[in-house]
Amino acid sequence: MARPRQFDEDRALDAAMRTFWEYGYEATSTQDLCTATGLGRSSIYNTFRSKRELFARSLARYLDTMAEAQDAVLEDASRPPAERVRALLDKIVADEFDHRPHGRSLGCLGVNSTVELAARDPEAARLLDRDAARRLRTLSAVIAAGQRDGSIASARGSDALARYVNAVIGGMRIAAQGGADRAAVQSVADTALGALIS
């Protein structure tokens, strides 16, 4: 029995997330968040309590969305496991080179936040740890399946290979953010996959 919100909380969260993604945590001011969301300061602080909590929710939302998309690719039963890993790497390339708001890759909010905050913000570190574990779990399972059906030839442990693929993905994102062109990043993906399948 009170006045209802005039805005959609999820839409606001999404706008905030994109702002943190583009500028990072420190370089995003509360005024930037007001402008991006279209909300007043009161509405933001009333809803999200602080810049830090708004960031934590933005990051959690991003990681969840991305992990779901990754899982969808990796669990596509219509393809052999090795092809799913290839599709994942190709998706990273597409992510980095499509939809560039200002002609430059924004990279990955997970990677960006690892660099900016993991060492000094325990909650961010916790979210990132959980996300890494989740993605490694899916990746490892798919790679193990690929080793069983022969589409992945490497004899290394599937956990180690999963960490390897995950690290290469991070490296591809850094390369793209550093200005590497699409062919260069794609060739990193191709080379990395070669280590798995042959």
Add this chain to the structure above:
Amino acid sequence: MARPRQFDEDRALDAAMRTFWEYGYEATSTQDLCTATGLGRSSIYNTFRSKRELFARSLARYLDTMAEAQDAVLEDASRPPAERVRALLDKIVADEFDHRPHGRSLGCLGVNSTVELAARDPEAARLLDRDAARRLRTLSAVIAAGQRDGSIASARGSDALARYVNAVIGGMRIAAQGGADRAAVQSVADTALGALIS
């Protein structure tokens, strides 16, 4: 015919560099820089003109120092080329896990700055581009030598393999910053090297 500096400019620059390395550009205040260098504000602004220029010089110094160290490893004529690449990757692991000032890896100031600034600071982007080109040049030459002497078996182009190794290095640093343990990061290095030599 005037009063000489009471401080060593290089030592001050080094202290500033370490501060930017640990906290990033945005999260480092000019007061932090005064404390770290032991200088007053006047001395800093008199010597380095602005926070931005001090950062640019810090980054340039870091990149130069690191690239020299990398070149030293890669151009060690006493080892076959493939072993030099292995030594480089092992050095990255050692860098990330030795000398951790607060129990966490600081990562690499080059990678950190790519994430934080490459998209929005043209001078930082220029320094990072030049550094990447330099490191890729050395890496590619060593890989090509390894392909000639047979220590590197991959038939891919040496430039593509150099970009690959460079991306893996970036991924290893992100993984370490994200909390991966030493064995995990070392296994990424081993797996990556496997793609080259076999």
Add this chain to the structure above:
DNA sequence: CAAGTTCTGAACCGATCAATACAAAACAAC
């Protein structure tokens, strides 16, 4: 319509931001 609750906008908080002004101190050259 009246009562009760929540939301919203604007003004405002002390703190801190990067950067500057300025005068006194410190030194080199003569």
Add this chain to the structure above:
DNA sequence: GTTGTTTTGTATTGATCGGTTCAGAACTTG
């Protein structure tokens, strides 16, 4: 020692930081 220049510490600039306060508008409920 005097002159001329630079450095240095302190005080201070206006702007912006993240966050709060508060009054009144807005809306649900009865």
